[in-house]
Amino acid sequence: MSDLHHDPANITNPEHHDHHIVGPSTYLVIYGTLLALTAITVAAAYVEMGALNPIVAVLIAVIKATVVILWFMHMKYQSKLLKLTIGAGVFTFLVLIAMTLSDYMSRAWGLW
């Protein structure tokens, strides 16, 4: 970060040594990226890819969400504990999906 946006005297939080302030230029880049990805996801939906269509859509959404989390929500500059916290949420969500689907998918083998 440039010194302009970095809090030199660290007055924002006197006891915190490296409180990272993300500045407008980064935010603008992220903003542009998100808008571009939105356009891409709409365009991709019009291309017929069969089963790949929803996968691509979710993939792009995951990329967008990651970008928002890393920069808009400052996760890039946060402690391991907070990264682990999101990991725990995603993990539990996947457990919910996987274990529930283990029922639904094995109820009718081959039809899924």
Add this chain to the structure above:
Amino acid sequence: MVVTQPGELHEEHEHEHVHLPQHRHHFETEEQQREAASFGMWLFLLTEIMFFGGLFMAYLLYRNWYNPAFVAASHTLSIKLGALNTAILITSGFCMAMAVWAAETRKRKALVNFLGLTNFFGIAFLVVKYFEYAEKWHDSHIPGLKFSIADFGKLGVDMAQKTQVYYSLYFAMTGMHALHMIIGIVLIFWYMVRANRGEFTEGYVAPIENFGLYWHFVDIVWIFLFPLLYLIDLGAK
């Protein structure tokens, strides 16, 4: 002596280091308080992941069961309005990020303005959403209240009935999302008043930062809802 902000309780304590008026007595240091608040907010977002997670689970199941119904029903939504709303919400999120930056760099006017912009786009999102809902009402696509399968005749009666599951999920998911937006918008108005008094531009930025996390999370939910609800199999349309 520490200056006490209006409206902020100041607790007596005997630590020697410099501290802000918002420092609560039971925290040893400012950093501890700030980290606790941010960690608490992330844990709250964790519960939100699981809250919406249940809905996404339902979506995943029924999308696989009733794909033709989902395709046909999703094609009744306006992709233009959906894409517009996505852009609006991303813009709102960008303004929120800028508001956090303004608070951190102690720009009071900029903070109030960016919060105002965040709120403006948030409300714009809800207005667009209102028109979408009104259209659904007009077309009798609201399961339970006003529903007819007239538009889905070519699916066959059985599958046409299943479009109700799609619409149920559509309203449950976008409705829960809209509810979160409304709560956020009310909170922003309150933060704008406080920001205008200069409460968040004297080094005490935690409330703005943490609210920002909430607002961005609501964005992320929409980032998933948009492709899942609007953009199903458009090539076949």
Add this chain to the structure above:
Amino acid sequence: MSTIVSLPDQSTAALPKRNYLNAEHGLLSWLLTGDHKRIAMLYLISITGFFFLGGAFAGLVRLELLTPAGDLLAADTYNKMFTMHGIVMIFLFLVPSVPATLGNFLIPIMIGARDLAFPKINLLSWYLYLIGGTFTLTALVLGGVDTGWTFTTPLSTHYLNTHVITTGLAIFVAGFSSIFTGLNFIVTIHRMRAPGMTWFRMPLFVWSNYAASILMVLGTPVLAIAIVLVVLERTIGLGVFDPAKGGDPLLFQHLFWFYSHPAVYIMILPGMGVISEVMANFSRKRVFGYTAVAFSSVAIAVFGFFVWAHHMFIMGVSNYSALVFSLLTMLVAVPSAIKIFNWSATLYKGSITFETPMLYAFGFIGLFTIGGLTGVFLGSLGMDIHLTETYFIVAHFHFVMVGGMLMAFLAGIHFWWPKMTGRMYPESLSKLAAVTTFIGFILTFFPQFILGYLGMPRRYHAYPADYQVLNVLSTAGATVLGVGYLLPILYLAWSLKYGEIAGPNPWQATGLEWQLQSPPLTENFTEIPYVDYEAYDFEWLAHKQKQEVTTVG
């Protein structure tokens, strides 16, 4: 019999002049308090109220089952009674019992903090609890609800005209109360530990509450959304679970049990924490295999998310997935067994004394072991199909929840009562209560195992005359159990005014909380302590006491 109780000389002893109870006066100072100890007391009073309300419903259920004919309550009234019993006991008593009272009171003190991280949210969570309780009472007064506590669809959405919506909202709100408690604990334990208080110096009570908090934060929202969808289905006819519209009623059960199975660990884990504290203290030994016990709590929490469908074996889930869930269910027995074995090993060569908390703890170990092992029966796919929805399952979860959790709760209350109030209760009376509870419990619920095995289904107000003897035994036991629960209320209330002054450390315990005055100061510590000893280090305590005698005495 030898005892470790050491009270100060009663002729000179007095309660500390300044403590959290008399720091401020008036009702408002309680209702608007941010002090975790006062909020704990508020919780204690309110959950006790709901406990006796839930107990009254249980009493009516047992009374109806005294005779084979459905003569006391009509079938639908009976359904409402067991439903209200379940809802009140689970959501308004068991879930908040140990965490919101003892946990709230003790966790900050045990880790050397002045308060929980978010005092206002802590107070908010009590108010949410009260709002949830009020909604439940409203549903009750308006005519009750008879879905069973599980809200099974499509019964709850289509076939009942009772107050499902009101009760659903009650559980939704009470759920947020528990989310906020869990969130507060996690942040506090991560961020507010005193210098030197490393993870492996924390008392096991903190560990088990930490594990339970994770479950609260991750599980409860799924219940919340499931309940919201049921309410929306009843009010405006949304069709997520409605078969007529293409929905799957079983999906509700998947979402419901995704929370409600971990919820039983939310209930039992904090209780296990209490038992670790009591076992260590009354055997004067460090808990055997401290690390294993600590991690077994976390393991129970993690495994808890992988086993929920064992509640649904007969409801139409696929056989293949039922097999997987059955197998995974067995996994939970491992960390539970680790705890039981380690507590037993703690007793080995310990200097065991039999004060009231220890009696309750012994009750816990015996009853929880039976409850846990019958859980393994029920987790086995083949057995479950025979035993589920019979009284066997009723007996099983009452052994775990009442025999386990309630015993642990009472053990904890008796253990920390002197710390919370500064006064001792009459020891002989409390021992009598502990023994009465144990006998009453066995008499009430043991016959139900046999009834279930003989095939008596649950949730009916009438039964064939062949089952009467065992049912009479069970009802008689419930009466004894009732006395066992009323006694503590009486003598604990009495002790508030007339009990002996307890002094800071009546049990000679090592925990940080026992090194403070009883009752503690509002800010707990005048100076944040530096922790340089492990939990349950009795040598450290003996050394400290010797120092005090030579330097102060």
